[in-house]
Amino acid sequence: MACAPLIEVRNLRVALPLENGVLMATDGVSFSIAEGETLGLVGESGCGKTMTAQSIMRIAPRFAHTTGQILLHEAGGTTDIVALDPRGPAIRKIRGGVCAMIFQEPMSSFSPLHTIGNQIEEAILLHRTQDRAEARSIAIDMLGRVGIPRPAETIDKYPHHLSGGMRQRAMIAMALSSQPRLLIADEPTTALDVTVQAQVLRLMRELQDEFGMAILYISHDLGVIAHMADRVAVMYLGSIIETTDVRRLFSAPRHPYTQALMRAIPRIGKRSGERLEAIAGNVPIPINKPRACGFANRCPAVMPGVCDVRRPALEVVAPEHRAACFLYPEVVEAADV
Amino acid sequence: MSETELPVLSVRALQKHFPVERGIIRRTVGAVKAVDDVSFDIAPGEILALVGESGSGKTTLGRCIVRAIDPTGGEATLTRRDGTSVDLVRTPQRGLRSIRSDMNMIFQDPFSSLSPRMPVIDIIGEPLRAQGIARREIHARVREMAALVGLNLDYLTRYPNAFSGGQRQRICIARALITNPRFIVADEPVSALDVSIQAQILNLLQDMRERLNLSYLFITHDLSVVEHMADRVAVMYIGRIVELAPKSRLYATPRHPYTEALLSAVLRPDPEARDQPILLTGESASPAAPPQGCHFHPRCRYAQDICRTVAPQLTEVAPGHASACHLSKELALRGVGTA
Numbered sequence: 304m305a306c307a308p309l310i311e312v313r314n315l316r317v318a319l320p321l322e323n324g325v326l327m328a329t330d331g332v333s334f335s336i337a338e339g340e341t342l343g344l345v346g347e348s349g350c351g352k353t354m355t356a357q358s359i360m361r362i363a364p365r366f367a368h369t370t371g372q373i374l375l376h377e378a379g380g381t382t383d384i385v386a387l388d389p390r391g392p393a394i395r396k397i398r399g400g401v402c403a404m405i406f407q408e409p410m411s412s413f414s415p416l417h418t419i420g421n422q423i424e425e426a427i428l429l430h431r432t433q434d435r436a437e438a439r440s441i442a443i444d445m446l447g448r449v450g451i452p453r454p455a456e457t458i459d460k461y462p463h464h465l466s467g468g469m470r471q472r473a474m475i476a477m478a479l480s481s482q483p484r485l486l487i488a489d490e491p492t493t494a495l496d497v498t499v500q501a502q503v504l505r506l507m508r509e510l511q512d513e514f515g516m517a518i519l520y521i522s523h524d525l526g527v528i529a530h531m532a533d534r535v536a537v538m539y540l541g542s543i544i545e546t547t548d549v550r551r552l553f554s555a556p557r558h559p560y561t562q563a564l565m566r567a568i569p570r571i572g573k574r575s576g577e578r579l580e581a582i583a584g585n586v587p588i589p590i591n592k593p594r595a596c597g598f599a600n601r602c603p604a605v606m607p608g609v610c611d612v613r614r615p616a617l618e619v620v621a622p623e624h625r626a627a628c629f630l631y632p633e634v635v636e637a638a639d640v
Numbered sequence: 641m642s643e644t645e646l647p648v649l650s651v652r653a654l655q656k657h658f659p660v661e662r663g664i665i666r667r668t669v670g671a672v673k674a675v676d677d678v679s680f681d682i683a684p685g686e687i688l689a690l691v692g693e694s695g696s697g698k699t700t701l702g703r704c705i706v707r708a709i710d711p712t713g714g715e716a717t718l719t720r721r722d723g724t725s726v727d728l729v730r731t732p733q734r735g736l737r738s739i740r741s742d743m744n745m746i747f748q749d750p751f752s753s754l755s756p757r758m759p760v761i762d763i764i765g766e767p768l769r770a771q772g773i774a775r776r777e778i779h780a781r782v783r784e785m786a787a788l789v790g791l792n793l794d795y796l797t798r799y800p801n802a803f804s805g806g807q808r809q810r811i812c813i814a815r816a817l818i819t820n821p822r823f824i825v826a827d828e829p830v831s832a833l834d835v836s837i838q839a840q841i842l843n844l845l846q847d848m849r850e851r852l853n854l855s856y857l858f859i860t861h862d863l864s865v866v867e868h869m870a871d872r873v874a875v876m877y878i879g880r881i882v883e884l885a886p887k888s889r890l891y892a893t894p895r896h897p898y899t900e901a902l903l904s905a906v907l908r909p910d911p912e913a914r915d916q917p918i919l920l921t922g923e924s925a926s927p928a929a930p931p932q933g934c935h936f937h938p939r940c941r942y943a944q945d946i947c948r949t950v951a952p953q954l955t956e957v958a959p960g961h962a963s964a965c966h967l968s969k970e971l972a973l974r975g976v977g978t979a
């Protein structure tokens with residue numbers, strides 16, 4: 304990447320102590336995102352995508368034990384977010400300001416007691432301007448830009464007055480109205496139909512072009528990822544198992560999980576009515592994870608005695624392309640050293 | 641195959657209007673025409689997909705047909721396995737119990753639609769218990785159905801929270817199929833699931849169609865899934881069907897501008913694709929106050945004077961292909977490639 308990274312995640316581990324063992328929600332995740340860049344984060348349900356995002360905002364569950372580094376590089380210097388007090392003033396300035404998040408579940412980010420306008424204006428007043436009238440007009444403008452009908456009226460509605468799709472758009476407006484440097488979008492368009500989705504995605508790109516915003520885009524919709532991401536990281540069972548630029552990932556995926564994922568999606572134009580190639584089996588629960596490849600129990604290419612006794616590291620297997628799989632000599636070599 | 645060519649389901653002029661109430665005394669001041677004059681047929685073994693804007697009335701239509709809610713008007717005639725016909729709209733709630741064995745609904749959310757306090761074997765068997773079938777026979781049928789949908793028979797005495805999302809959706813499907821129905825409304829059956837499990841469930845639904853000659857009304861906003869599953873597609877916009885056609889015709893040669901916009905907004909899983917979505921400007925209208933004339937005219941890039949005043953009727957534009965647009969004979973609309 305030509306640009307210096309805005310955010311660098313290094314060896315992030317989030318351990319959740321539960322009654323029946325320690326659940327490794329995120330297990331040694333590393334990535335970086337440059338200004339103006341979009342990193343797509345994909346992977347099976349429960350693989351730790353939301354936990355990774357929550358760690359950047361420092362809103363992971365209280366009982367979670369987080370280690371590693373999350374470095375935020377700004378003109379004024381570098382901050383390690385992991386080292387901040389999760390309730391202190393430093394993280395509160397970052398949260399909703401420098402870094403904003405669009406949540407998977409829209410209800411969780413609005414309070415039912417205040418109008419959506421009040422809540423969006425609060426965010427703007429905290430991070431962008433002191434002027435109430437200006438904050439209100441920014442909010443109305445944003446609501447209009449995410450396609451909310453009659454923004455000047457809708458702004459005074461309470462969250463429960465809005466349909467699911469409208470609430471999701473109001474939340475997107477709130478996240479974008481503070482002009483964040485990093486936008487974390489966690490399944491932001493799942494409740495929206497495709498025409499509204501197109502409108503919202505275009506808005507994110509416009510703001511990215513205007514302000515050089517970096518985006519961490521989490522989704523299981525590979526169509527959206529292909530459209531939005533510059534680079535993609537694929538997660539499985541708490542770890543990134545493949546990462547490269549979006550074209551390489553779709554044209555030549557290296558990890559057997561990514562390959563299986565690509566075969567499992569229905570595509571327009573593919574002979575329809577044909578059976579989809581489902582991935583057999585289920586994801587294990589990451590409690591007391593064995594030292595093995597997380598995909599070993601479902602992998603069509605599994606090598607007994609290799610994949611189930613050691614954990615493959617994420618290594619360079621082709622130019623600009625990393626994968627964590629023992630099918631690649633680079634990974635075997637790294638494990639033997 | 642059944643000996644008759646009658647449709648399994650024949651819906652005519654179906655309506656569901658929700659009252660809009662204001663003030664302390666809840667005066668009715670208007671109506672949300674969530675479903676407004678909808679008609680279609682579904683043949684035995686056919687999958688009819690229902691797509692459309694969020695809030696256009698898809699779920700409401702499905703719930704009216706299975707009588708989870710009562711329609712305001714119209715007819716929905718179900719041909720039962722024994723060859724007799726019933727109008728679902730006019731059947732009183734008490735009479736519905738026996739009809740439920742011929743039709744069922746799979747709800748969108750596999751998490752909230754399962755009772756957490758019942759073991760899975762009882763959840764799946766519930767529709768049979770409602771019919772007063774003996775416990776021993778119910779258990780045998782549950783095991784048979786569980787095997788058919790690929791659930792592990794050793795786990796049937798567990799509670800739903802011990803199952804993953806995909807397994808729970810299988811439980812819902814087993815419950816919907818256990819009475820050997822002819823017709824199923826499937827409301828977004830895979831949208832809560834991730835891609836690899838989604839593929840398992842779609843394959844399962846197709847297997848069931850082949851084995852049991854089932855028909856589906858398949859509601860979804862994922863047009864790639866529609867293309868994979870459906871025989872015909874109905875497109876809804878504010879309470880009405882605006883286009884209805886065999887799947888490959890609809891994708892290749894749409895005849896309604898809203899369908900064109902929908903298809904253009906599908907993002908293909910291909911970073912090289914330079915998709916050019918048609919952006920719909922203007923507000924999406926509310927079914928409480930739909931615009932005059934064609935409901936779509938404020939957002940339609942082809943709209944003319946007639947569109948602003950006269951409501952277009954759903955009319956046949958080619959064999960089996962109907963569209964509700966004044967200009968559908970003239971316009972050359974863009975579809976998406978089907979191989």
Ligand SMILES: Nc1ncnc2c1ncn2[C@@H]1O[C@H](COP(=O)(O)OP(=O)(O)OP(=O)(O)O)[C@@H](O)[C@H]1O
Pocket residue numbers: 319321326327328346347348349350351352353354355364407589
């Ligand atoms: N509060 C919690 N208590 C216990 N386990 C949790 C908690 N929050 C998350 N987990 C577990 O941590 C793991 C990672 O969860 P996370 O929400 O990050 O998954 P995800 O990749 O976002 O999945 P999805 O695609 O379903 O949203 C999962 O196994 C999940 O069950």
Ligand SMILES: Nc1ncnc2c1ncn2[C@@H]1O[C@H](COP(=O)(O)OP(=O)(O)OP(=O)(O)O)[C@@H](O)[C@H]1O
Pocket residue numbers: 466468658672674692693694695696697698699700701861927
């Ligand atoms: N019980 C109700 N009372 C009043 N209005 C209702 C009720 N249920 C639904 N509506 C309205 O009817 C319209 C159709 O809703 P419906 O849930 O059928 O839409 P949908 O097409 O399934 O949308 P989505 O794709 O978002 O699921 C919406 O405008 C909704 O607000």
Ligand code: SF4
Pocket residue numbers: 896897898934935936937938940941942943944947952964965966967968
């Ligand atoms: S009837 Fe007119 S406004 Fe409606 S879709 Fe056709 S061209 Fe557009």
Ligand SMILES: [Mg+2]
Pocket residue numbers: 352353354407489
């Ligand atoms: Mg998540």
Ligand SMILES: [Mg+2]
Pocket residue numbers: 698699700
């Ligand atoms: Mg619905």
